[in-house]
Amino acid sequence: MRRGVRADPVTLRTRALAATPPVETADHRPADLVDLAGLDPTIRFDIRYAGRNNFMGLKLYERPAAYLQRPAAEALGRVHRALATKGYGLLIHDAYRPWFVTWMFWEATPAESHSFVADPAKGSRHNRGCAVDLTLYDLKTGKVVEMPGRYDEMSARSYADFVGGTTAQRARRQILREAMAAEGFEVLPEEWWHFDYKDWRSYGIGTRTFTALASGR
Ligand SMILES: C[C@@H](N)C(=O)N[C@H](C)C(=O)O
Numbered sequence: 001m002r003r004g005v006r007a008d009p010v011t012l013r014t015r016a017l018a019a020t021p022p023v024e025t026a027d028h029r030p031a032d033l034v035d036l037a038g039l040d041p042t043i044r045f046d047i048r049y050a051g052r053n054n055f056m057g058l059k060l061y062e063r064p065a066a067y068l069q070r071p072a073a074e075a076l077g078r079v080h081r082a083l084a085t086k087g088y089g090l091l092i093h094d095a096y097r098p099w100f101v102t103w104m105f106w107e108a109t110p111a112e113s114h115s116f117v118a119d120p121a122k123g124s125r126h127n128r129g130c131a132v133d134l135t136l137y138d139l140k141t142g143k144v145v146e147m148p149g150r151y152d153e154m155s156a157r158s159y160a161d162f163v164g165g166t167t168a169q170r171a172r173r174q175i176l177r178e179a180m181a182a183e184g185f186e187v188l189p190e191e192w193w194h195f196d197y198k199d200w201r202s203y204g205i206g207t208r209t210f211t212a213l214a215s216g217r
Pocket residue numbers: 102105115116117118124125126131133152188191194
């Protein structure tokens with residue numbers, strides 16, 4: 001969904017970058033973020049937050065990249081290979097997300113839609129490199145499949161158990177959900193496209209930008 005924030009984007013970003021992530025006391029594994037582009041050449045990407053075609057209407061990432069912690073990335077590769085036997089491939093919209101972007105989402109989203117964005121006071125599982133937003137494409141046609149709702153649509157159509165839509169749309173949503181669950185990814189009840197990897201508690205909230213990740217910082 002393309003919308004656009006009401007706040008001034010430059011001010012919003014400046015405030016987000018100046019904000020402080022929550023302090024965490026638990027011990028975490030060191031981050032080991034893997035670029036998903038290297039996983040399998042047939043995984044496709046449409047990284048919406050690296051352009052303006054997203055619910056904020058803003059370019060939030062410096063480059064169209066997707067990273068996950070290594071065990072989650074390897075599990076996602078297995079999901080993709082399993083789906084190929086059913087005629088589908090994965091198309092990824094988002095994975096690791098720096099914390100300041102979660103702060104911007106929360107600030108710009110009206111309170112009545114806050115169930116569709118993570119509270120920065122807790123951090124998103126995307127910030128931990130353990131959540132992925134994705135859908136399916138048809139291996140024969142190359143086309144992205146229709147699901148019961150659109151990516152980042154803030155409505156009941158996004159609910160993982162929404163009973164509307166067509167039988168074929170619900171069946172494809174179920175194929176995605178089952179393939180992901182088989183490798184340790186749990187669907188978010190509010191969003192059919194969002195999956196949390198089982199070990200997300202083992203990783204801390206990340207603040208690294210995509211520029212820093214590219215240069216190994
Ligand atoms: C904003 C949406 N794509 C998303 O990822 N929502 C969840 C709740 C999150 O922000 O972690």
